[in-house]
Amino acid sequence: MDAGKVNGQETRQDPDGGALLRRAAELDAADPLAPYRDLFIGTDTPLSYLDGNSLGRPLKRTPQDISDFIRDSWGGRLIRGWDEEWLELPHTIGDQLGRAVLGAAPGQTVIADSTTVVLYKLIRAAVAAVGDTERTEIVLDTDNFPTDRYLVEGIAREEGLTLRWIESDPSSGVSVAQVREATGPATAVVLLSHVAYRSGFLADLEAITAAVHDAGAVVVWDLCHSAGSVEIDLDGAGVDFAAGCTYKYLNGGPGSPAFAYVNSRHLPGLQQPIWGWMGRKDSFEMAAGYEPAPGIRSFLSGTPAIFGMLAMRGTLDLIEEAGMAAIREKSFKLTGFAVELFEAWLEPLGVRLTSPRDPQQRGSHITVDHPAFRDVTAELWEQDVIPDFRAPQGIRIGLSPLSTSFEEVHRGVAAIRERLEGRGFDNPRGMPVN
């Protein structure tokens, strides 16, 4: 291999003389999941996508799948499609997601609404499931995803509850000890993110669920940043409720609907507040009076967003084929390699890692901080290097295991380095970096 060029990419400008690019090529060559990357749109272009944890890439098959659906199913079967297939899709796709990704037996998972609306319904259902007026607190952490934090403010106000905040370390996340300390006889519901949206910290779902149960409360897990990137066993951990989105690692497309998981022990008597025709027993009888449908069906409210459910099916098939264990294994290696690149190139330029160094403690993204990163991100986007920016000064590097190559990570982090170097300072604007 020419030391000055690997896979056609110039290496002379790399401070390590191309060693890390050669390492990327070796990692790609040894990657058993490498062939999956070719199935995604745009992976044959020079674009470096480091944000599959925010919006996953479409599969190459998706345009044809959706065109066929429009012509043959929507256009050909028309209203008959509801009876023939679509009415069951929230359940069939939900069950596949449960099997492939969530560790959930059938009948507990549905595709519905947006993550925010699903969380609203789940948290309201969780409060009702506790059903103890002495338990007046919802516990969550200060670095939980914004929509989760805003939602519970509203719910607390309408339900007369109070919020108890765990101060989470923004460079890691919530510990079991913190949850034990924050919960007790006043706790109704605990709402936490499995993988923290900023730091990538992977919470100990099983131990925290047990701690919440020890306090006599119920837990709602937000799986947005873990579903499809981290092995999950909701049934095994005895989780009460969970939600997540399908447009990140599941590649459902911008604004594709969310999923909801309700443990079967909470299904009898489940009380969610948005009573719609799709959640009613015998919907199409259109009879007087709301009676919830049996099982997880009663979680539904309005007409399912069929059109938005189709793209994710292709990815679920791939996940079932590849297996979450192999996906997680690749995720370790990808974020590990990103940390290597950070240590070699960015740390010397005054960049800080605000994610756990231990790969066991993180999901499939890391965040690095620097005061120049708001401007740097805008410049990177112009040149087809696409990480995410997280205020006030974080670049989030998300590495979707099925669609990301090590060489792509190398290219992306090299571009970050070059943008910082190009500014002619390693401590830009003379600002303190910590």
Added chain:
Amino acid sequence: MDAGKVNGQETRQDPDGGALLRRAAELDAADPLAPYRDLFIGTDTPLSYLDGNSLGRPLKRTPQDISDFIRDSWGGRLIRGWDEEWLELPHTIGDQLGRAVLGAAPGQTVIADSTTVVLYKLIRAAVAAVGDTERTEIVLDTDNFPTDRYLVEGIAREEGLTLRWIESDPSSGVSVAQVREATGPATAVVLLSHVAYRSGFLADLEAITAAVHDAGAVVVWDLCHSAGSVEIDLDGAGVDFAAGCTYKYLNGGPGSPAFAYVNSRHLPGLQQPIWGWMGRKDSFEMAAGYEPAPGIRSFLSGTPAIFGMLAMRGTLDLIEEAGMAAIREKSFKLTGFAVELFEAWLEPLGVRLTSPRDPQQRGSHITVDHPAFRDVTAELWEQDVIPDFRAPQGIRIGLSPLSTSFEEVHRGVAAIRERLEGRGFDNPRGMPVN
């Protein structure tokens, strides 16, 4: 024209000797909107679609539009698409809908969620807007759409309100006098459908809105069956809140998101209960504490369903071009022709019309009743004649003005007649028909 054949269709079996088929051909020839029909998938097949009021047909351009979006916008722009276009789509499409269909000035309409979830948020907002604890009643009618009825049961329970039911005539709908009688100092919110889902009755939106205001209450209109088929002037009528779906006359596809209208006078201080990141001021700062975004933006909760918003844009363009006045004019003629066919062929077989005979009093569908219609509908669907069935014994004939021809209506109603005749009885199973 051969008397035994019109447009290639055999007429000898028609009891009128082909007169109504010739009339259909004349009506099609004189229809200024006829060319629009060619723009829809499947209109060049023998299929008769009488259910565009339940799920509209896709446009022929839709498969290509969506494929291009997946490849170029989602696949090519990736996460950049949010900043470049998608975040504004709920507003840009909402404003176009307001202009083309709703009679709503910009800044009052958004695309979001499902109809059920939108109605939940609007009704909760309406109760908060009234803000008078002496006003404890939600008024609605017994033949309102099921999801509307179920929703308010739930809301009444959680808000400590009571429901006051107007007994609507299932063959027509709610009158202004009934609304005046049902409303008063105890009324908080009135929730009604503009066009009744079963009878097609067109409520007097302007006079009823005035009656509700006279009682000191606010009105929420469900426009699912009127948006895109009936001229609407929400601003002119001073309507408070409105919602509707986009998969009927707007051809957004199965489960495409809903729309919400909030009159600008209710926007300052609007209180909707599902506080999500998309409704917060400066969403992407992800700061602590919920502060509503200015204007209609605060109605949003979760990530907008971009993927489900794309198809409707093609239809909104066509509606702006054709104009709602011409669309309404064709709708009169279509339902009028369906009633002619009913009178000539179905009434003699014991079928009843359960819709207004006066075309001014109905939207774009009619319902006919017969005890055999559950079975008949199943048989019709097998032979590509697709009306809707509404329990217990109604066939609903929905006539989407841009995509339906008079000849198609003729073919569909002839098939209904043939199925009844084929059963060898005009009073099937000896059951009483009224």
